[in-house]
Amino acid sequence: MNVEEMKKAVAKEALKFIEDEMVVGLGTGSTTAYFIKYLGKLIMDGELEEVYGVPTSYQARLLALEAGVPVVGLDEVDAIDIAVDGADEVDPQMNLIKGRGAALTMEKIIEYRAGMFVVLVDETKLVEWLGQKMPVPIEVVPVAWRAIAEELEVFNATAQLRMAEKKDGPVVTDNGNFILDAKFHRIEDPLDLEIELNNIPGVVENGIFADIADLVLVGTKDGVKRMER
Numbered sequence: 278m279n280v281e282e283m284k285k286a287v288a289k290e291a292l293k294f295i296e297d298e299m300v301v302g303l304g305t306g307s308t309t310a311y312f313i314k315y316l317g318k319l320i321m322d323g324e325l326e327e328v329y330g331v332p333t334s335y336q337a338r339l340l341a342l343e344a345g346v347p348v349v350g351l352d353e354v355d356a357i358d359i360a361v362d363g364a365d366e367v368d369p370q371m372n373l374i375k376g377r378g379a380a381l382t383m384e385k386i387i388e389y390r391a392g393m394f395v396v397l398v399d400e401t402k403l404v405e406w407l408g409q410k411m412p413v414p415i416e417v418v419p420v421a422w423r424a425i426a427e428e429l430e431v432f433n434a435t436a437q438l439r440m441a442e443k444k445d446g447p448v449v450t451d452n453g454n455f456i457l458d459a460k461f462h463r464i465e466d467p468l469d470l471e472i473e474l475n476n477i478p479g480v481v482e483n484g485i486f487a488d489i490a491d492l493v494l495v496g497t498k499d500g501v502k503r504m505e506r
């Protein structure tokens with residue numbers, strides 16, 4: 278199995294957790310894109326009924342509409358039964374770094390509220406400790422970006438303003454903010470750092486998702502493996 282096949286395999290596995298009448302948080306990224314597509318097919322074929330998706334980004338919303346998943350906003354539902362999303366790093370305790378797609382704030386809002394949060398990754402995302410490969414994305418109020426980048430030096434982190442690729446200037450999130458990518462040497466206590474970063478005025482949210490995943494489906498060369506609590 279190559280990485281793309283691993284992504285498809287975990288996306289298919291996640292469908293097993295979706296039942297009629299569920300409200301499903303729809304994550305962002307290339308792995309979740311497969312999940313949304315497959316979910317839409319089940320709905321269109323009549324194999325799932327009364328299932329609604331709550332998107333975590335414009336990307337997820339557009340994909341859901343295209344695939345035939347009825348979309349509702351977070352403020353239109355009483356509860357979210359399950360959320361399904363990808364991740365950039367997963368440590369052995371199932372703590373995550375997310376936000377490569379700059380959708381971390383809505384992802385955390387929705388996944389925190391979900392009855393069950395299922396994470397879809399291929400085995401390249403598994404790390405011994407968070408920060409091993411990836412920076413931590415931090416969504417910040419635009420005018421505060423430089424002050425926050427300087428403050429992050431206290432945490433021994435080097436932060437870079439994320440620049441757009443098909444637009445001049447910085448990436449602007451779905452919420453109208455900027456993203457700082459903060460490289461830490463080694464994150465010893467993810468929960469503590471997650472809370473500390475969010476205490477900095479001007480930080481909207483950060484991409485450490487500590488202690489929130491219920492199940493991680495890992496695509497490997499030998500098939501889908503599970504990490505669970």
Ligand SMILES: O=C(CO)[C@H](O)[C@H](O)COP(=O)(O)O
Nearest residue numbers: 306307308363376377378380
């Ligand atoms: O956090 C995310 C977006 O903000 C994505 O879920 C994460 O980057 C994984 O994406 P992919 O499945 O494309 O590797």
